[in-house]
Amino acid sequence: MDLQIWTWVLVGITFSLYIGIAIWSRAGSTKEFYVAGGGVSPLANGLATAADWMSAASFISMAGIISFNGYDGSVYLMGWTGGYVLLALLLAPYLRKFGKFTVPDFIGDRYYSNVARSVAVFCALIVSFTYVAGQMRGVGLVFSRFLEVNINTGVIIGMVIVLFYAVLGGMKGITYTQVAQYCVLIFAFMVPAIFISIQMTGNPIPQIGFGGQDANGVYLLDKLDGLHRDLGFAEYTSGSKSKLDVFFITAALMVGTAGLPHVIVRFFTVKKVSDARKSAGWALLFIMILYTTAPAIAVFSRTNMIETVNNKEYKNMPSWFSTWEETGLLSFNDINNDGKIQYLADPSKNELIVDKDIMVLANPEIAGLPNWVIALVAAGGLAAALSTAAGLLLVISASVSHDLIKKMIKPDISEKGELVAARLSAVVAVCVAGYFGINPPDFVAATVALAFGLAAASFFPAIILGIFTKKMNKEGAISGMVVGVLAMLFYMLKFKFNWFGGGTKEDWWLGISPEGFGTVAMIINFIVSIIISKFTPDPPLEVQEIVTNIRIPSGVGEATHS
């Protein structure tokens, strides 16, 4: 069967599965809409969190980024997993005990202030919107390459599906579709990885295979280091970023992960505190499977690609080469007119430009795997993008209907009214996300780093100080969040968008990149919060009582509304 038919069949089956689940798990109350009724089992929540977390970036782009950056790509591997340790040990159990619906709920109540709540809502909205635009583009990319429909049509199909189950099912629908999506995406990620690992090293476990030897008894990583040296690239296993920057980027990604609202809310959906801890463990276990396979895929695909194309005749290239050329993600320019492809680090001699996004998508084709495996990758990429998009849309709709309308603008709104508001804001959010998917603003790539930086600079310190100190007051927390976010925005705008006089790499403070600056902004937030709180009145006794209470796991109430 040809690739297109396979892809339509697999995408059709998985999409009908998601819609079926959505119809089965409609939300009937705000509690079901925001936190899936609060009775999700730790295992199911772990699966859902893993799918929620692993986005188009994890599935499609990450292995490609590592493939091009070698050791430097480790920042994403450690950064996007290490945050779960922080979540499990420092945040999830206490936020679950606190038992509300959203992150701004916690900030607003713990800091007894609607100003704090508004700052939190503002941050949650920026973080989630920047993130969701990238997902919609991922959906469009997969559709346009594998189903040869227009990118915009792809985005619209994706929007309709997400709209259907997010609006109908709320968190309840999203949770169970995410469980299904995890299964689809991990299967789709692992099957080609296992195939290729056997092909290249004879070992079916990719995690071990990429430390293995090829048919000639040469270690794969040594071979790749050698290829890199020959072509003028930095050695694959050594990397070229400064240690300080690697340190700061890793920290910003870890702390940002722990502060992302769409991840945190998943822990509101379980029954009790011990379940929150346990589901963080399950989540990381399921994430680990993909994240330890990605660096193996990176090595396989990098070696395969260099060996297939470098110094080979252009006219003898396999058919995938021209199909990817058509998408514009692969381009060849015969600078020295010898009819062969020279792939080199030196930009004045390099003749091949490869977009990092095609490494995972094209990998099965480059390795010559059967069509059904290639189609599976398409279905997996869609599952990854849709599951994350849905989680983000829920945060956006809850921020509007719960934090803004119910908590601040119209506190006497009825349960039914709030549910309608939640659904309507989900519809609006999907449309905005779709708009950004069709007309991607140039800043999307830059702003994903901003999303992590902002989460690190705003939520993380405010939540940690709210749990681990009783004396942190609203003055401290609000000024910390505001100064932290402004510092982050300033640095990002200066070095990514050339505002405030702009600047180049040489002007970075201490050599810290905008991606790593989230760590600095977080430290600034902590310092400002602590200093200001020393000079302003202690929080009221009943707030200190809340803190005492969330530290004890028993007597957990259901996630409540008031």
Added chain:
Amino acid sequence: MKKSDQKKYWKTNLKYVAILLSIWFVVSYGFGIVFVDELNSIRIGGFKLGFWFAQQGSIYVFTILIFVYVRLMNKLDAKYNLES
């Protein structure tokens, strides 16, 4: 629950967190970043050890740390009768 028990429970929890986060810090920032070059001189099969910690080992350790914390806390909750 008595006030003194609450304090003891919280202290033990903080101790667990401190120990586990130290390990978390050492395997990622220590082995994977700061001492990566030193560890890279040690090889296990085709892997340089520092590189392995940065791209594989740290992630395995993170996962184990969470499950260890789950166990420790479940025991601690049982000791103070705090299971809900």
